[in-house]
Amino acid sequence: MAQITVAEVVLLLKEHNLLIESQFSSSTHHFDQIAYNSKLVVDNCLFFCKGNFKPAYLDDAQTHGATAYMSEKAYSNAKIPGFIVKNIQKAMSLVSAAFFGFPQDKLPTIAYTGTKGKTTSAYFTKAILDQTYDRKVALSSTINTVVGPTSKDVVKSNLTTPESLDLFTNMHKAVENGMSHLVMEVSSQAYKKNRVYGLHYDVGVFLNISPDHIGRNEHPTFADYLHCKEQLLVNSDACVFNADGTHLTDIYYTAKATTQPENIYIYGRQREGQETEYPIDFLYHSIEDSLTENEIQITANTEKAKKLHIDGAYHIAIPGDYNEGNAVAAAITSALMGAKPSEIEYGLSNTTVPGRMEIYQTKDHGTIYVDYAHNYGSLHSVLDFLKSQAPKSKVTVITGSTGDKGIDRREGLGKAINESADQAYLTTDDPATEDPKKIAEEIAQHIDPTQVATSYIADRKQAITKAVTESKKGDLVVVAGKGHDEYQKINGKNVPYEGDAAIVKNLVKGL
Numbered sequence: 434m435a436q437i438t439v440a441e442v443v444l445l446l447k448e449h450n451l452l453i454e455s456q457f458s459s460s461t462h463h464f465d466q467i468a469y470n471s472k473l474v475v476d477n478c479l480f481f482c483k484g485n486f487k488p489a490y491l492d493d494a495q496t497h498g499a500t501a502y503m504s505e506k507a508y509s510n511a512k513i514p515g516f517i518v519k520n521i522q523k524a525m526s527l528v529s530a531a532f533f534g535f536p537q538d539k540l541p542t543i544a545y546t547g548t549k550g551k552t553t554s555a556y557f558t559k560a561i562l563d564q565t566y567d568r569k570v571a572l573s574s575t576i577n578t579v580v581g582p583t584s585k586d587v588v589k590s591n592l593t594t595p596e597s598l599d600l601f602t603n604m605h606k607a608v609e610n611g612m613s614h615l616v617m618e619v620s621s622q623a624y625k626k627n628r629v630y631g632l633h634y635d636v637g638v639f640l641n642i643s644p645d646h647i648g649r650n651e652h653p654t655f656a657d658y659l660h661c662k663e664q665l666l667v668n669s670d671a672c673v674f675n676a677d678g679t680h681l682t683d684i685y686y687t688a689k690a691t692t693q694p695e696n697i698y699i700y701g702r703q704r705e706g707q708e709t710e711y712p713i714d715f716l717y718h719s720i721e722d723s724l725t726e727n728e729i730q731i732t733a734n735t736e737k738a739k740k741l742h743i744d745g746a747y748h749i750a751i752p753g754d755y756n757e758g759n760a761v762a763a764a765i766t767s768a769l770m771g772a773k774p775s776e777i778e779y780g781l782s783n784t785t786v787p788g789r790m791e792i793y794q795t796k797d798h799g800t801i802y803v804d805y806a807h808n809y810g811s812l813h814s815v816l817d818f819l820k821s822q823a824p825k826s827k828v829t830v831i832t833g834s835t836g837d838k839g840i841d842r843r844e845g846l847g848k849a850i851n852e853s854a855d856q857a858y859l860t861t862d863d864p865a866t867e868d869p870k871k872i873a874e875e876i877a878q879h880i881d882p883t884q885v886a887t888s889y890i891a892d893r894k895q896a897i898t899k900a901v902t903e904s905k906k907g908d909l910v911v912v913a914g915k916g917h918d919e920y921q922k923i924n925g926k927n928v929p930y931e932g933d934a935a936i937v938k939n940l941v942k943g944l
């Protein structure tokens with residue numbers, strides 16, 4: 434049973450130079466529960482006060498049985514002793530890991546970061562390793578959290594990377610359920626907010642970086658965004674990264690600062706007359722690249738890479754040339770964890786990801802793609818790929834952009850549409866407290882209406898219906914931005930929404 438004593442808490446906090454004061458007189462007292470939400474407090478619980486905290490939550494926690502609290506400041510309404518700490522997020526992460534007996538030590542972990550491709554690569558990796566380890570691979574992703582082998586062990590996720598206490602709770606459950614490995618996504622916010630403080634990974638992958646998540650409530654600058662993402666490499670035993678991305682020198686030297694070059698693996702697309710500053714360990718190229726699937730060839734280019742024995746051809750069930758890089762990252766990390774080429778082939782050729790390049794064919798109308806692209810980098814990748822495959826096809830995009838965050842996405846989406854689409858229906862996507870029409874107007878400012886026929890339809894379902902039913906044979910329709918989401922975030926509430934895929938699935942039945 435998970436437990437922690439006062440003495441263990443004090444020792445841990447002192448070791449990390451986080452303790453300001455312990456108000457506890459007994460060092461042998463132990464806690465049976467830990468929580469950061471007063472609504473979840475039960476008897477003999479250690480309660481963490483963090484974030485936009487109100488003293489009333491501490492009253493609530495005391496009523497429900499908290500026997501101590503931890504916080505960056507002492508509360509005058511406290512009737513229980515406190516641990517006053519320098520950084521509550523760091524302290525909570527360390528104490529959570531210790532409370533659950535450091536589950537990470539029993540759960541080899543592969544972690545992905547990157548502006549784009551985390552979920553897809555994590556799904557590929559889980560699918561491969563599930564073959565190798567008899568479906569014993571846990572998952573922490575934007576879409577689902579998997580802590581055991583049965584369907585009741587799968588829950589929808591709230592965040593890309595959960596709060597530390599939730600993450601260690603999940604890892605503990607996974608260990609209890611006999612899971613052998615964990616594949617997880619680590620967002621830059623997770624580092625910014627110390628949700629993974631003290632966590633070490635067996636393999637850390639840096640997929641790519643492009644401007645995103647910069648602004649109010651997220652990262653003040655791109656440099657801060659990059660710094661947060663790079664922390665994944667600092668905390669990994671083996672590092673894998675993509676040579677085709679930007680900021681490579683920065684990324685390479687960050688990896689090298691804590692990892693021997695023999696444990697750093699670099700992959701990149703094969704190009705004519707290629708010269709790189711670093712030895713590329715794995716080269717890949719497309720054997721076949723179509724609107725519905727891919728086949729790639731992976732070639733080991735260094736002695737270190739050859740030892741993984743993954744040279745060969747692999748099918749990928751999801752289209753999009755950028756998914757080839759995601760697949761190679763998954764192949765390398767899985768091989769580092771013991772997967773064989775046949776298991777890699779099975780995982781890559783049988784994995785689709787909800788809301789990522791889902792394809793819906795019609796008889797007499799266009800082909801419809803439902804995709805999570807919601808910034809310049811991702812929408813540009815998708816549209817560029819479709820244009821390269823079908824240069825003569827008319828491309829229609831249906832999209833909106835989120836309110837209250839990622840403001841620069843509006844310009845990016847407009848720019849990507851302007852560069853590669855023929856028609857756009859701007860609509861609603863998680864407007865939060867903003868007016869979706871105003872957001873659409875901001876996107877439209879970056880579209881030349883003489884080149885791209887652009888209109889606004891507030892109701893997302895109506896916009897999708899119009900675009901799909903008006904499409905002609907050979908046209909390509911991209912429903913972008915919401916992916917697998919079945920809600921619209923409006924004024925602090927998740928308002929239920931049918932979902933892009935469900936709407937399209939129903940529509941194409943009659944077409």
Ligand SMILES: CC(=O)N[C@H]1[C@@H](OP(=O)(O)OP(=O)(O)OC[C@H]2O[C@@H](n3ccc(=O)[nH]c3=O)[C@H](O)[C@@H]2O)O[C@H](CO)[C@@H](O)[C@@H]1O[C@H](C)C(=O)N[C@@H](C)C(=O)N[C@H](CCC(=O)O)C(=O)O
Pocket residue numbers: 469470471472482483484485486487490591592593594595596620621622623626646650651
């Ligand atoms: C800005 C930010 O990081 N906010 C996160 C943070 O909020 P917070 O600590 O301020 O929590 P709060 O909801 O204001 O409440 C304060 C505290 O009072 C407690 N409380 C509240 C009510 C009550 O009755 N009793 C009680 O005890 C709460 O449990 C909480 O501990 O902690 C919460 C969980 O403990 C998170 O859900 C929340 O994420 C917000 C919702 C969020 O959406 N964050 C986004 C930006 C995010 O992290 N995204 C990344 C992906 C983006 C990327 O790639 O970087 C992600 O990993 O998902």
Ligand SMILES: Nc1ncnc2c1ncn2[C@@H]1O[C@H](COP(=O)(O)OP(=O)(O)OP(=O)(O)O)[C@@H](O)[C@H]1O
Pocket residue numbers: 547548549550551552553554575593618640641755756758759788789790804805806807810811812814815
């Ligand atoms: N390697 C890549 N490079 C550029 N775009 C990509 C890449 N991989 C996926 N995409 C695009 O980004 C979208 C999101 O992909 P995915 O969910 O795998 O990434 P993510 O990093 O988890 O994204 P997010 O942080 O938004 O949750 C896809 O639907 C696709 O449009």
